[in-house]
Amino acid sequence: MYQENGDFDQSSISHGSGMTQADNAFSQNHLSTFSMEDQSYPQNDVAAAVAAASALEMELQQQLEIEQCYTNKTGAEMPHDSSNWQEMAGFNAENGHYHHQTQNPAADFNQMYAAASSMVPDAPDLLNIFPLPRSSLLPNFSQKSPAFLASLGLLGDVNVSPSADGSSASSGVLYDPLLPLNLPPQPPLLRELFHSLPHGGGVYSLGGGLFTNGVDDREANVGLYQNGVDRVYEFNAAEIGGKNRDGIKDAKHFATEKHRRVLLNDKYQALRSLVPTPTKNDRASIVGDAIRYIDELKMTVAELKGLVEKKRCARERLKRPKMEENEGESKCVGDMNGSSLRSSWLHRKSKNTEVDVRIIDDEITVKLVQQKRINCLLFVSKVLDELQLDLHHVAGGLIGDYYSYLFNSKICEGSIVYASAVANKLIEVVDKQYAAVPPPAGSY
Amino acid sequence: MGGGGMDSETHNADNGGDERFKSKNLEAERRRRKKLGDRQLELRALVPNITNMTKSTIITDAITYIEELKLTVEELGNQLLQMEATSVDEEKIKLKEIDDEKEMKKHGIKVEVEAEVNHICGTKLWIRVVFQKKRGALTKLMEAISLLGIDLIDTTITTSRGAVLFTSFGQGIRAGLPEADQMRKYLLEIIRD
Numbered sequence: 051m052y053q054e055n056g057d058f059d060q061s062s063i064s065h066g067s068g069m070t071q072a073d074n075a076f077s078q079n080h081l082s083t084f085s086m087e088d089q090s091y092p093q094n095d096v097a098a099a100v101a102a103a104s105a106l107e108m109e110l111q112q113q114l115e116i117e118q119c120y121t122n123k124t125g126a127e128m129p130h131d132s133s134n135w136q137e138m139a140g141f142n143a144e145n146g147h148y149h150h151q152t153q154n155p156a157a158d159f160n161q162m163y164a165a166a167s168s169m170v171p172d173a174p175d176l177l178n179i180f181p182l183p184r185s186s187l188l189p190n191f192s193q194k195s196p197a198f199l200a201s202l203g204l205l206g207d208v209n210v211s212p213s214a215d216g217s218s219a220s221s222g223v224l225y226d227p228l229l230p231l232n233l234p235p236q237p238p239l240l241r242e243l244f245h246s247l248p249h250g251g252g253v254y255s256l257g258g259g260l261f262t263n264g265v266d267d268r269e270a271n272v273g274l275y276q277n278g279v280d281r282v283y284e285f286n287a288a289e290i291g292g293k294n295r296d297g298i299k300d301a302k303h304f305a306t307e308k309h310r311r312v313l314l315n316d317k318y319q320a321l322r323s324l325v326p327t328p329t330k331n332d333r334a335s336i337v338g339d340a341i342r343y344i345d346e347l348k349m350t351v352a353e354l355k356g357l358v359e360k361k362r363c364a365r366e367r368l369k370r371p372k373m374e375e376n377e378g379e380s381k382c383v384g385d386m387n388g389s390s391l392r393s394s395w396l397h398r399k400s401k402n403t404e405v406d407v408r409i410i411d412d413e414i415t416v417k418l419v420q421q422k423r424i425n426c427l428l429f430v431s432k433v434l435d436e437l438q439l440d441l442h443h444v445a446g447g448l449i450g451d452y453y454s455y456l457f458n459s460k461i462c463e464g465s466i467v468y469a470s471a472v473a474n475k476l477i478e479v480v481d482k483q484y485a486a487v488p489p490p491a492g493s494y
Numbered sequence: 495m496g497g498g499g500m501d502s503e504t505h506n507a508d509n510g511g512d513e514r515f516k517s518k519n520l521e522a523e524r525r526r527r528k529k530l531g532d533r534q535l536e537l538r539a540l541v542p543n544i545t546n547m548t549k550s551t552i553i554t555d556a557i558t559y560i561e562e563l564k565l566t567v568e569e570l571g572n573q574l575l576q577m578e579a580t581s582v583d584e585e586k587i588k589l590k591e592i593d594d595e596k597e598m599k600k601h602g603i604k605v606e607v608e609a610e611v612n613h614i615c616g617t618k619l620w621i622r623v624v625f626q627k628k629r630g631a632l633t634k635l636m637e638a639i640s641l642l643g644i645d646l647i648d649t650t651i652t653t654s655r656g657a658v659l660f661t662s663f664g665q666g667i668r669a670g671l672p673e674a675d676q677m678r679k680y681l682l683e684i685i686r687d
Binding site: 345444 | 533537559560567571651
């Protein structure tokens with residue numbers, strides 16, 4: 051659970067920065083109470099394990115206790131805490147509405163974006179204060195806390211459940227500081243918050259018995275948090291009921307976020323358009339095709355460079371008079387030492403053609419698979435003539451729906467044929483013919 | 495598409511009352527995300543990008559790098575073409591062709607150009623041609639066969655000592671297939687040129 055969130059550090063920094071101020075206040079004021087209460091908790095082992103991970107988690111504990119204080123004793127600590135709350139209230143004003151109910155999930159979106167963006171300016175300074183583990187955990191607070199709290203709840207301690215309810219309802223530190231603002235109506239508000247959560251209500255498995263969901267949901271929630279930054283925002287917004295106070299600003303940020311996503315999608319499409327043989331139109335395939343194509347291009351560049359070198363050597367050998375021939379030769383040999391045997395391999399696939407070109411020294415082997423439609427041998431033969439390839443052997447025929455051929459040729463010395471040129475040419479010609487000829491009416 | 499990934503989530507959000515996430519889908523979604531991430535890391539490793547390492551910049555850097563490589567390939571290709579303009583290579587190629595002929599004669603094999611066309615039940619044909627290896631000879635032969643309205647099913651072409659052996663199973667496409675003997679004569683004419 052915890053480890054999977056690592057790659058969201060950057061994207062969720064905005065989350066973290068907002069929480070750090072709250073955490074600061076907590077750590078200053080409640081360290082002592084924490085150590086006391088820590089021992090008193092039956093789920094100490096779980097809490098201790100988590101606390102050992104980082105200071106942040108200790109603070110989360112503190113917050114739990116604070117909330118418990120709120121719910122169980124409306125006593126001494128409250129004023130003290132509420133002062134801190136109010137401190138932060140100004141900062142977290144925009145987040146305040148998170149605690150209010152909302153029927154509009156889109157509004158939740160907006161709130162989330164507002165919160166995120168409002169926290170961005172503070173991100174750099176605050177995060178630098180804390181040790182590294184904090185930054186990895188901070189963004190995950192909203193992601194982990196429900197799980198964390200749920201695990202506490204699962205342990206079945208009655209004491210914890212109300213506080214767990216409270217903090218999980220707010221889904222993390224981010225929203226906890228503001229809880230006291232709503233203190234008077236708190237207990238009912240908590241329930242309202244729960245009910246307002248679209249699926250969050252069903253997510254948190256708590257000993258309180260409000261909901262009876264198993265570990266799956268917790269994991270599901272966390273797992274879903276693993277998805278892109280977009281997802282994190284969406285989920286957090288969804289699970290926190292909140293009033294749409296800053297509607298306009300939220301809408302703007304929602305639009306910004308959407309714009310950002312649109313831009314990213316456009317970039318993927320641009321990448322797709324670059325590669326010659328695009329396959330499936332999903333992000334993973336696009337990146338995979340790009341990787342393949344980059345490898346191919348690098349190989350082609352290496353091949354071409356080798357060819358240029360060879361040509362240059364040949365030329366120089368000619369230009370120099372006989373006397374200096376030895377020098378010229380040795381220089382050329384030195385250049386080509388690393389690549390004395392030219393070799394390159396290329397596999398290209400188009401919609402109805404597959405070409406595999408292998409070149410070793412001056413032998414070129416081409417494997418061609420093409421959907422049956424035309425007499426492709428004719429066109430291939432033409433291409434081979436054009437490229438001045440000396441055909442040695444051809445074998446192939448009709449297999450099922452496809453023509454499959456293997457051509458063994460020799461490259462004439464001094465020719466500038468290179469693998470990708472051959473492949474490109476072949477595919478171009480074959481595809482052109484394929485398109486030009488209408489499909490056969492039926493088997494003859 | 496990125497949009498595809500969103501669907502499962504909105505689906506979940508809609509099931510407000512649904513207490514159980516589709517855990518089967520969750521695993522698949524996780525795997526999908528992981529696959530995309532791994533591939534992005536791979537791409538990142540390939541590209542010598544010098545800017546931010548965020549998801550979007552890796553894509554843009556990849557795009558610039560690919561375009562760069564494409565330009566390099568083009569440049570080098572042009573360079574080669576220019577270098578090719580020397581007469582040396584043309585001569586070499588011509589020499590090679592002459593060598594082939596010499597080799598044929600050297601081995602004392604008089605390559606008799608042959609052509610055979612036999613009918614095999616219905617419109618199926620068996621064709622066998624031997625001719626002298628020369629640039630463009632095969633193309634001429636293929637053109638002739640296609641003119642006759644024969645579609646080649648299984649083909650084998652072998653070269654040895656300056657001679658080319660062409661064997662193939664073919665099938666007539668059009669209805670009006672000439673007589674086997676006529677076809678044979680036609681082919682013989684073609685390859686004799």
